[in-house]
Amino acid sequence: MLEAVPTTEAYLMLSGTLFAIGLVGVIIRRNMITVLMAVELMMNAVNINLVAFSHRFASLEGQIFTIFIITVAAGEAAVGLAIIIQLYRLKSTINVDEARELNG
């Protein structure tokens, strides 16, 4: 049962739910922008995990890692969106199923 204060397990369950939703989004969506948003959602779920454990073990390392993950997410979003724009210029579509030239 949930106790008076939101426990680590409650945070982990929330984070697992968000991660699963993000994973579903990555798999089932065809719009590339939405796929990238779902990836950001998954990264956020991982951040919740790290912050919860940082509190549980009374250690700052989880928060430091979270900051680095946010950095990586920012770079990934920038490069990913640049790729999307270039794909749109090249093929006039951002449908992930259309970009299959490497499909052997």
Added chain:
Amino acid sequence: MSPALVVFLVIGTIAVASSILVVAMRNPVHSALFLLLTFLCVAILFVMKGAEFVGAVQVLVYAGGIMVLFLFVVMLINVRHLPDERVLSNFWKGGLLVGLAVFLLFFTMVRPGVFHDPAASDQALRTTYTYRHRKVHQPDGAVVRKLIRRGKVVGNSEAVGMALYTDYLVPFEVASLFLLVAMIGAIVIGKRELSAIEEENIPAYMLERSETEHEVKEAMSA
């Protein structure tokens, strides 16, 4: 139920609902706005776990920076003029199945009471440590220098800043290098190749052409 638990349940419900809507919305602008709501809810959850600085960074970087980037791209790509297409891919059933499996996996692994939460105290998350040598007089008269660690309770932001600039200085610098590389990469990838007509109109090309014409004229007249 304690107020903290009520806040957690409300914010968590909003976060889950809006993240479902992120995935389910057809219009990317709506998805982006629900993603913003999810980010803000997660920032509140961070603050509740004693991570005030990370919560602020979450709002600044995600809600401020990444969302603007997403919305810019959505505006650049005219979604209405895209050919009509189905929202879901052909294997959406498999995707839902995988998501359900991962969810159940997490849910069975994270049973309540696994981690035996201690009495909640985020004092350690607000403490910076300073190290200094101190002379210690031994009983036998010898004087040795000992390294003494002293903790000082400050704010969470100061503690994180101290950790970033002392213990995690090298990763911090690597992160800045990573951001530089990502920026250059995004510029290079996103750069537009000029068409032939546009290339004829850039100043450098026009100058070069006039010089070539001049040289050809001189060679002809010589």
